[in-house]
Amino acid sequence: MSVFKVFDVAGSGMSAQMLRLNTVASNLANAETISGNENEVYQARHPVFQSILQEAGNTNETATVKVSEVVEEDTAAIPHYRPNHPLANEEGFVYSPNIDAVAEMADMISASRSYQNNVEVLATTKEMLLRTLQLGQG
């Protein structure tokens, strides 16, 4: 029965969105992580989604979601002149990551909504299946 595949599909969507939420959390948590070296500063991470087609060409074919990779941004770190900071370099600079907190928050809301949509799909499908099990009992 192909309808059980819906659980796989929605589940894969949920886990992909959850990973996206994780990267947002990581980016926001590390927004103030100071580094003394310009090249070692934290870079924002973003997942890349990919659709995986299984059993293509057959009536059982499914398109699930996979996170193919997590890419790091390549933005220049923001220098701060703080000569008294324990991590400051010889010139007295420390570096903080260039993270766009507003964009991260928007990404978080988008991920959360997409997650909810998948949950809704699961709930509706479950309801349909339970009704099917009761067929002919009424």
Added chain:
Amino acid sequence: MTVNFDKAFGIHDDALLLFERRTQLLAENIANVDTPDYKARDINFDQVLQNTKTEAVKLNATHKGHINTSNEALSEVVQFREVEQSSADGNTVDLQKEKAAFAENSMRYQTTMHILSKRISGLKAAFRGE
């Protein structure tokens, strides 16, 4: 005289299979809402109707080695959605439309289930002969 369940259920048991397949397709569209270059798919009901009309020329599977042609008919009708508003990442899922279609499909499924239930209780009543 034997009871022909195919006749008793009419088109409704086939319709359930179709709605089931559509549930899966719409779930895929909703799950892939953020996947770059994903193309939304759906079932073309006009095509299903056309295939049902021409089913007379299809081969009957009377042996377990025969290929069931009706399943092939179902895979032919899955088509990509036409894009009304293209997006920069090449994704063609319109979430609002997909959710509306999913709700509609689940209502249709439940309606068909209801009709089938009534047909079964009709048969039961006939068997009891009360």
